[in-house]
Amino acid sequence: MNVTMNVNGKPYTRDVEPRTLLVHFLREDLLLTGTHVGCDTSQCGACTVHVDGEAVKSCTVLAVQADGMDVTTIEGIGTPGDLHPLQTGFWEKHGLQCGYCTPGMIMASAELLKHNPSPSEQEIRYHLEGNYCRCTGYHNIVKAVQHAAEIMAQGGQAGGQAADD
Amino acid sequence: MTGNESRTDKYFGQALKRKEDPRFITGTGNYTDDIVLPGMLHAAMVRSPYPHAKIGGINKESVTGMPGVVAVLTGQDIADAGIGSIPVGWLLPELKTPAHPAIALTEANHVGDIVAVVVAENRALAEDAASMLEVDYEPLPSVAFAGAAIAEGAPVVHDDVPGNVAFNWEIGDATAVQEGFNAAYKTVKLKLTNQRLIPNAIEPRASLAQFTPASGEYLLYTTSQNPHIHRLILAAFVMNIPEHKLRVISPDVGGGFGSKIFQYQEEVIMLLAARLMGRPVKWTARRSEAFVSDMQGRDHETETEMAVDKDGKMLAFRVNTLANLGAYQTLFAPAVPTYLYGTLCNGVYKLPAVHVKVQGVMTNTVPVDAYRGAGRPEATYAIERTVDAMAHALGEDPAEFRRKNFIQPEDFPYQTPVALVYDSGNYEPALDMALGMMKYPELRAEQERMKGSNKILGVSVISYVEACGLAPSALVGQLGAQAGQWESSLVRVYPTGKVELFTGSHSHGQGHETAFPQIAADELQIPIEDIDLVHGDTGRMPYGWGTYGSRSAAVGGSALKVALQKITAKAKKIAAHLLEASEEDVEHENGVFRIKGAPDQSKTFFDVALMAHLAHSLPDGMEPGLEATAFYDPKNFVYPFGTHMAVVEIDTDTGKVDLRNYGCVDDCGPLINPLIVEGQVHGGIAQGAGQALWEEGAYDEEGNLLAASYMEYTMPRADDLPMYQIDHTVTPSPHNPLGVKGIGESGTIASSAAVANAVLDALWHECGIEHLDMPYTAEKVWKAIRDSRAGMGQAADD
Numbered sequence A: 001m002n003v004t005m006n007v008n009g010k011p012y013t014r015d016v017e018p019r020t021l022l023v024h025f026l027r028e029d030l031l032l033t034g035t036h037v038g039c040d041t042s043q044c045g046a047c048t049v050h051v052d053g054e055a056v057k058s059c060t061v062l063a064v065q066a067d068g069m070d071v072t073t074i075e076g077i078g079t080p081g082d083l084h085p086l087q088t089g090f091w092e093k094h095g096l097q098c099g100y101c102t103p104g105m106i107m108a109s110a111e112l113l114k115h116n117p118s119p120s121e122q123e124i125r126y127h128l129e130g131n132y133c134r135c136t137g138y139h140n141i142v143k144a145v146q147h148a149a150e151i152m153a154q155g156g157q158a159g160g161q162a163a164d165d
Numbered sequence B: 001m002t003g004n005e006s007r008t009d010k011y012f013g014q015a016l017k018r019k020e021d022p023r024f025i026t027g028t029g030n031y032t033d034d035i036v037l038p039g040m041l042h043a044a045m046v047r048s049p050y051p052h053a054k055i056g057g058i059n060k061e062s063v064t065g066m067p068g069v070v071a072v073l074t075g076q077d078i079a080d081a082g083i084g085s086i087p088v089g090w091l092l093p094e095l096k097t098p099a100h101p102a103i104a105l106t107e108a109n110h111v112g113d114i115v116a117v118v119v120a121e122n123r124a125l126a127e128d129a130a131s132m133l134e135v136d137y138e139p140l141p142s143v144a145f146a147g148a149a150i151a152e153g154a155p156v157v158h159d160d161v162p163g164n165v166a167f168n169w170e171i172g173d174a175t176a177v178q179e180g181f182n183a184a185y186k187t188v189k190l191k192l193t194n195q196r197l198i199p200n201a202i203e204p205r206a207s208l209a210q211f212t213p214a215s216g217e218y219l220l221y222t223t224s225q226n227p228h229i230h231r232l233i234l235a236a237f238v239m240n241i242p243e244h245k246l247r248v249i250s251p252d253v254g255g256g257f258g259s260k261i262f263q264y265q266e267e268v269i270m271l272l273a274a275r276l277m278g279r280p281v282k283w284t285a286r287r288s289e290a291f292v293s294d295m296q297g298r299d300h301e302t303e304t305e306m307a308v309d310k311d312g313k314m315l316a317f318r319v320n321t322l323a324n325l326g327a328y329q330t331l332f333a334p335a336v337p338t339y340l341y342g343t344l345c346n347g348v349y350k351l352p353a354v355h356v357k358v359q360g361v362m363t364n365t366v367p368v369d370a371y372r373g374a375g376r377p378e379a380t381y382a383i384e385r386t387v388d389a390m391a392h393a394l395g396e397d398p399a400e401f402r403r404k405n406f407i408q409p410e411d412f413p414y415q416t417p418v419a420l421v422y423d424s425g426n427y428e429p430a431l432d433m434a435l436g437m438m439k440y441p442e443l444r445a446e447q448e449r450m451k452g453s454n455k456i457l458g459v460s461v462i463s464y465v466e467a468c469g470l471a472p473s474a475l476v477g478q479l480g481a482q483a484g485q486w487e488s489s490l491v492r493v494y495p496t497g498k499v500e501l502f503t504g505s506h507s508h509g510q511g512h513e514t515a516f517p518q519i520a521a522d523e524l525q526i527p528i529e530d531i532d533l534v535h536g537d538t539g540r541m542p543y544g545w546g547t548y549g550s551r552s553a554a555v556g557g558s559a560l561k562v563a564l565q566k567i568t569a570k571a572k573k574i575a576a577h578l579l580e581a582s583e584e585d586v587e588h589e590n591g592v593f594r595i596k597g598a599p600d601q602s603k604t605f606f607d608v609a610l611m612a613h614l615a616h617s618l619p620d621g622m623e624p625g626l627e628a629t630a631f632y633d634p635k636n637f638v639y640p641f642g643t644h645m646a647v648v649e650i651d652t653d654t655g656k657v658d659l660r661n662y663g664c665v666d667d668c669g670p671l672i673n674p675l676i677v678e679g680q681v682h683g684g685i686a687q688g689a690g691q692a693l694w695e696e697g698a699y700d701e702e703g704n705l706l707a708a709s710y711m712e713y714t715m716p717r718a719d720d721l722p723m724y725q726i727d728h729t730v731t732p733s734p735h736n737p738l739g740v741k742g743i744g745e746s747g748t749i750a751s752s753a754a755v756a757n758a759v760l761d762a763l764w765h766e767c768g769i770e771h772l773d774m775p776y777t778a779e780k781v782w783k784a785i786r787d788s789r790a791g792m793g794q795a796a797d798d
């Protein structure tokens, strides 16, 4: 069946099997492989994307459920020349090692910062409870999110710094 | 632009942010499952639901008509193709190694063993058909635990391993140990279980193979920590492919922790399927498959005994271990509970006598092999738990008891009674720094204050030493390794002065693409932006042995250093020639080659690189080009060490353990990049704390995995862990050109013991509990407190 959605600001229509998960639609139909799959029980958060502005585990949503919606993935949140403050934060604070959990971590953290621009350490840890990282022990992920919050407090915007200039 | 900007800063030691990160933070990494080849098919595994079963008929026709199904492969197809058993890479004397076919032919030996494979047009269709395939199983008696597997009349896993014992191994002098016990003032004895762990790198394993009939060439993308080892095993032992016709690429890999070292069944299957189908074939594990097919870790049942004299000086340490190997032996499996474990059971102490006996036992469980630390966390746990028990028995402070038994700085190089020669060490400063950093006396005072309340405090101080960068090759060969343990590096300078480094080492999170160029930028005195590292592709690199055992910096980094020295030696000759000076009069400083005393007469690295390639004016007889390869075989292992401290708070009403603080002082020699080093320590601590507090690859006694998804296997999440306090001492290794040791595993090697000892410190102080096995779940701790209080009778009820 046909699904149509805006992904990272671009409209796409594809014919998919009804059982296709959003994450597989993104990875296999749109070749947006930045969104990862780490489990089959909705527990690792590697697949986190934004659907109509909310962080969602895209392995837990059917592509057809996102029909007509706006989806943002890690590829749409910033570019190498124009990083999102969270991307800068993860880079500056060594918030990643293998990088596999990172897109999900960044997308989940983006939602936090949207609602809570200066979260405490405990609020960050609590908010990221749905995202596994096996490499970093979370220490630098907390620092990365704090760093991003500082950048944003100083005027760096979520959603692409230069893009909004 | 051409050439190199001049630079004066030093890169080694700087906390540079990583060069590889832009692709990961923008979602443009390239992991195996991201790769799509034209015409690609997908494979799904049919895995045994039984721990042990005879495979009767497999009815291929039951699925061949299903949509998209291209083929069904069974053990018979593997046998018909003449494909060999997956080999064991480390042989012990009289080791029994049962056959390990890529697809089980007659018998499945653990839940998850592959019995058939469906290849189809897409993954969903392959999985649909795999779930429908008719397989006749005849369940056989099975056994999961090592102790049960060696009992009289236990089910036999493999007929050619009678009694399920794959090896008996020992090290050290049993008589000397007995003499120590005969002379003892005090002895303690512990029974310890080091539970089964499941590595769980967040990227599931994946493989994608392609075959080109016209040339006979194979291409395999796979999630490997060591692509050359994969190629060697596949070519020489399993598939009988000429080695040069197989290219193995391990692209971005989402964590390994040991679990991606081994040659797995699925890689063999993908290569065969690609050849038979004439199309590329991909398989990506689901997490639920990973739980029953990734090699698992630990699983020891151990008895330890320690003897001390009346001054509290250690006399002897005795260890007896049953190591559960699971259903097959994989690449390093026999080495992990022997040479990587028994040899480390001396710890940081001046122990006159140590004896370690290990029995390797086959069971109907997923195979056990190297998992982060591989043998060394088990050794640290065995010795450091026992040391705490002894400190309690003597009524001594655990930190001071350790201190007075430390090997002293002047004792290095130190020959232990269990074969190793520790290269360098200075254990007391790390201990003192850790005690100061964590405010140890205050913690003990706080513990006293909290005593008797419903929140009790536990504090641990453990000191560890580990051995990494296994070497030299001749020695590991004598010990049974079927591989060399050197590393190679190629440095290629282009005419524009830009540089590519190639290493046989592999990064799957360790930051090689930053740390290796840091080493090179200093040696070549050019900006780090002009240098990139290439790794993970047998088609592009010289030979190598990959990344495991914290060997990348010490062995791979050293190989790079040697290759770089060859480059600068040649560059200096060219520069001298261009400056019309003698080589002795030329110095390489501040990014230029210049005549001593005449600083305005100089040549840049770019000038030299260009001339090396133009070859218009080179010294007589010199070959053009500027490229060097080094093969570096270390003289010894390296021995990082340090002190770790954990602080836990236990709620005695619920049994819940809260890891409140964690601090450590590690010594890995000079730090190439402190940011990366600290990241490695953080992650290591989390994994070890995970073992101590939550993780358990629990099986029932027949071998059904009870913790088979993230719903039952509890890994630490962000809100389970504190911020860590980290510091370092620096004691260089005397025998490699960088002085570096390893840091990839130290955190894990130390932290399970540190967190365990903190929990037991609380329980011992509060209710005299001497030992409890990991993981310290709320239920287990609550029960232990309740039972001990019941045992104490009246007083506890007041």
Ligand code: FES
Pocket (backbone or CB within 6 Å): A036, A037, A038, A039, A040, A041, A042, A043, A044, A045, A046, A047, A048, A057, A058, A059, A060
């Ligand atoms: S893939 Fe693990 S939560 Fe979605």
Ligand code: FES
Pocket (backbone or CB within 6 Å): A095, A096, A097, A098, A099, A100, A101, A102, A132, A133, A134, A135, A136, B202, B254, B255, B509
């Ligand atoms: S960086 Fe590897 S899982 Fe988080």
